Amino acid sequence: MVVASTANAFAKEMSIRKRIASIYNKREEDFPSLREYNDYLEEVEDMIINLVEGIDVPAIEARIAEYQRENAEQIMNAQARKAEEYASALAASKGQLQPTGIDLSSSSQAGTSNVPQGQYAPAVAGGIAQPRPMGIPNPLGSGHDMMGLEYEDEETMRIRVEKAARAGGWSFEISKKRALEEAFASIWV
Structure with missing residues (x-):
């Protein structure tokens, strides 16, 4: 019984971390100093811990929604940058210097893919291609x-x-x- 509750708590924390990381996705180079970046990370971690523990959840959710509204363009740019990095990593793992030309927005859930027969299709998680090990x-x-x-x-x-x-x-x-x-x-x- 303890194992099940621990697994549920872990799953809850991981889902909260994943959701917050997709919103608060700034990097060190987005800040003028390391101190400001560390303060940002500390603020994000405090919010995650409070959400996991159930402390002041409505206020934190309101803060997240406000941050999302104010920084929507920056969040989208960071997600696009991350997708480009995954695509370049995938291309590099295949030994290519240019994007593969694979349409990652196509529906891989439908069972159809435009990847040639006999090759791995990139795994798509949350709209972002994950590189596959090669060789x-x-x-x-x-x-x-x-x-x-x-x-x-x-x-x-x-x-x-x-x-x-x-x-x-x-x-x-x-x-x-x-x-x-x-x-x-x-x-x-």
Whole structure:
């Protein structure tokens, strides 16, 4: 029962944070000083906490509505800037320098998409495209290591491992000395 109430409280806080973040979406570069930006963030966080806790909710909702009316154009510009950043990140992940030409406003809920067959369509959350991870994972044993580099012969691999260990401060002599000290320390006379 406690888990369910904790999950509900978490879901409530996340929905409030998401709604407030879509309205109060200024960035550090929108402020003349770091101090003013930090004050803005503190004010937003105070409002979120008060909404989650149910403290003075009507006054806070009125403040949010007023802020929304006064800054509607700025909010829309920030949302557009965020959408452009997502689109450029998506294009960069596909290795393109220009927008893909995919109409993100088309209805992806209808099951139709103008993405070519066999390609991932961008996930759309709240009208903003989310970039997808690209590339095909290498199966184990394919001649590549975890970083995608090709294996070399065993001698080169051994040398690389030894160099990495020495760079981390490990040496065979120190480990041998420690093992001997621990072994002799455990002998009772």
